[in-house]
Amino acid sequence: MADSDTPLTRPHSGLLVDLYELTMGESYVAEEIAEREATFSLFFRTLPESWGYALAAGLEDALRYLEDLRFAEEELAYLERTGLFGATFLDRLRSFRFSGRVRAVPEGTAVFPNEPLLEVTAPLVEAQLVETMVLNEIHLQTLVASKAARSVEAAGGRLLVDFSLRRTHGGEAGSKVSRASYVAGFDSTSNVLAGRLYGIPIAGTMAHSYVESFPSELEAFRAFARSYPDNAILLVDTYDTLEGTRRAVTVARELAETGHRLRGVRLDSGDLVELSRGVRAILDEAGLEDALVFASGGLDEHEIADLLGAGAQIGGFGVGTKMGVSADAPFLDMAYKLVDLEGRPVLKLSAGKATLPGAKQVWRVRRDGVAAHDLLGLDDGHGDGEPLLREVMRDGRSVWSEPLTTIRERARRERESLPEAVRALDGAPYDVRVDPGLEGLRERLAAGAR
C-alpha cells in the first residue's frame, strides 16, 4: 500500500544548506582542493540521560537526498546575487551530482555513542556540501525511532498509535515521525499521508468537537456507530468519563443487536489509573470483555510505565506530542566530521569535542544471541563479530533498499538482542571498545597536531 510519488518525498531545494558549506566550497574550488577525496563520519557523542541505546533511522531519506540534490538556475541566480560566489564555483554547482560512496548502518540497528551511523567518501566539495541535510535527515528519524522504542518497551505489547501530527515541528516532521515510530514498533499512525507514503496502518477515534456537535453524547455515539459499526472507539470523557462509558455500553448493545460490536472507548483526561479501572469494570460487567480501553493525553514512555505500574487497565495508547518532538530529549548531539583526506586521517582537538580519525568500522560481538560488546576500529581489516557499516551508495547511486517491514523487524530483533539493562527505560551503558590501533592513531595525530 506504500506509494511514494507524492510531494513530501521530492528532493529538498539545493539551497536548503548552511551558508558555510557553500562559502567553504567556493574556497575549496579557488584553492584547487575541491576534488580531493574526503571521508566524513556521522555519529552522536552521547545519549540522552537514561537512554541505553539509539535506533539508527533516516538512511532512506538521506540517500534520496544525495541522489536528488541539484541546483536549479533560479537558485544559482539567487546565489550569484548574494555576491559571495564566483563563476567557477557556481558552474561546479550547476553540474552538481553527488558522486560519492556511502557506508552506513542499516536502519533499525541499535547504535551507541561515537559509533559512525554513516560515512561519506566523496570529493571534498561534495562531501562538505551535503553535511547539513544528511545530518538533518539521520538526526530526526534516529531521534524519534529511539524515543518511540522506549514507549514500545514500556507498553509491553499493548497497542501503540502515533497521534503526534498536530504538534510535530512541521508536516514533513510529522510524516517522518510516523515512519520512525513504526520502525520502532508502533502499530499504526493517525497521519493519513504517512499511511499512503509508507504503507503504515492508519487509525483514529473521534474528537471532543464531534461529541459536542450532537444534541447529546449518546446521540453522538450512535451517529458514529452508524458510520463505523465495527470500528468505533468512542471518546467518553467529554462530560463525565464513567457516564460516557455507560452510554457507550448502550450503543454497544444496540450494535450487538445488528451483529456488530463496539471496538472500544478512549479516555483522554483525568486520573487514568482510577478511570481506566472503572471503565474496564463497566465494560466487563456488560459482557464487553473484548472492548478496548484506549488512553491518550500527554503520554510517553514515562507515563505509560507509571500507569501500568499503578494498575491501570489500559489496552492501547495514543502517543502524541511527547514522542513526536521527543520532548525530554528533543535532539541528539550528532555531528558529521572530517576523518580522512586523501588517505591522511585527520582529527580535531576542540575541548570536549575531540574526534577519532580515519574511516571506521563497528563490529558487534554477540554471545548466545545477546549483544556483548562493540569494537570501534579503523575500516582497514577484520574485527571479530558482525560488521555494522555496509556499502549503501556507490558512485552517487543507491545500492540499498529495504521494505519498511524489514527495517521494523530488524529493530525488533535488535531491541530483543540487547542486554536487559541496556534496554530498560533507565538504560545502562553498553560496552563500546575502541580498537587499540585506532586509539594509537588518535594519540599520534594529537601529538603532531598543528
Next chain:
Amino acid sequence: MADSDTPLTRPHSGLLVDLYELTMGESYVAEEIAEREATFSLFFRTLPESWGYALAAGLEDALRYLEDLRFAEEELAYLERTGLFGATFLDRLRSFRFSGRVRAVPEGTAVFPNEPLLEVTAPLVEAQLVETMVLNEIHLQTLVASKAARSVEAAGGRLLVDFSLRRTHGGEAGSKVSRASYVAGFDSTSNVLAGRLYGIPIAGTMAHSYVESFPSELEAFRAFARSYPDNAILLVDTYDTLEGTRRAVTVARELAETGHRLRGVRLDSGDLVELSRGVRAILDEAGLEDALVFASGGLDEHEIADLLGAGAQIGGFGVGTKMGVSADAPFLDMAYKLVDLEGRPVLKLSAGKATLPGAKQVWRVRRDGVAAHDLLGLDDGHGDGEPLLREVMRDGRSVWSEPLTTIRERARRERESLPEAVRALDGAPYDVRVDPGLEGLRERLAAGAR
C-alpha cells in the same frame, strides 16, 4: 529579496491530516450536519515554566494551507481503498475548497494562556478537517518565535545568527525556524533557502573540516581570507583557541596590507568566558578592536545570559539546536476547540482541559505604552483597549498580508511594551482577565451539560 515560488511553500498534501478528521467528516456528512456553521478557537493552555509570554507566529503559512488545501484524485483513490469512506464524502472532498472566515492575532503579537490566537468559522466539516495542520503551522512558529525572543532578550543587542538547520526536525522546520527566529529579532540565518524564501540576511563562518583540509591552520585562514577578504570570521578552536587567535591576527595584518580587514573569529568549544576574554585581549593588543568575537556551541538564552553575566567578551552568538528545537520547551499545550455551533456556544468539561465557550475577542489595555492587562471576552461587542483578533480570511480568501519586516518590527514593539517582569527570562505571569459575561456563560453551560 524574498522569493516564494520554491517547493517548500507549496501546499501540503490533503492527506496530511489526522485520520479522525476524515472519519468524523464521513459521519458529519452522513448525519447531514456537515454544513452547519461551526467556530473553532486555537489557543494554548499554559506557558512553559519561566516563560512570561509567547509571540504569535505561523499565520501566513496557516492561511496559505487553508487557501491551497485540495484533494487530488490519487489521494481520493487511496482514501477509497481504505474502505472507511463512502462516495458522498469522497465527492465532498473532491470539490473541497475551504470557504470559511478566519480571525487571528497578527504575527509578532505577544499572547498569553487561553487567549485565542486564531478562530475559524466555517461549515463544520471544513473547520474540523483543517484542525491538524492549522494547529501544526501555528504551533511550530509560535513556539520557536517565543523561544528565540528569549535569546534576543538575553543577548542585549548583540548579533544573533540562527545556526539550527542541521538538527531541526526536518528541512521544512529548519526554514520555518529561520523565519520565526528572524521575527523574534535574530539578525540572520545560516539557512540559505530561508534567505531566498523570506529575504532574511544569510551568514556563516567555517567548519573545523575546513581548517583540517589544509596543511596548517594558518594556511586555512589565509585561504579563506583570499576568497572573503572583507567577510572572514575565522574558526580558531580546532587545535588551540589562543594559538588559533594569534594566527588569525597574522592573517588580519596581511589583510590590512591590502586594504582589507578581518571580520572576526569564532569560538565553538571550551570555557567561553575565559577564552573570549583571552581572545578579546589578543585582538585588542593587535589593534583589532573592531574584530568580532563570535561564539557558538550549545547556546540558547540560558547560556547567553550566563556567559554575559560572567563577563564573557562576546559580540555575537550563533544559536542553533537548542533554539531550533526549543530544547527545554519543545512544544506548547496548544489546542483547537469547538466553541460555537450555529450560534450555540459549546464547551467540554474534561478534567484539566475545560474550555471557554463562544467566539471570542481579546482586548489589550495599555497604560503609558505598557501593556497593563488583557480582557478575554465574547466577540459580541466592545471591550476597553485594543482588540487583538482581526479578520484575516473571508470566504476562504486571505485578506491579510504583511511583509516579514513589519511582523518583526511588531514583535520588537510588543516585547518592549510588556512589563519588565513579564519580559524577563524568569518571566512573571501577565494579567489576563476573563470578562464576567463569558464566565457567566461558561457556568450556565457547565450546569446544563449533558
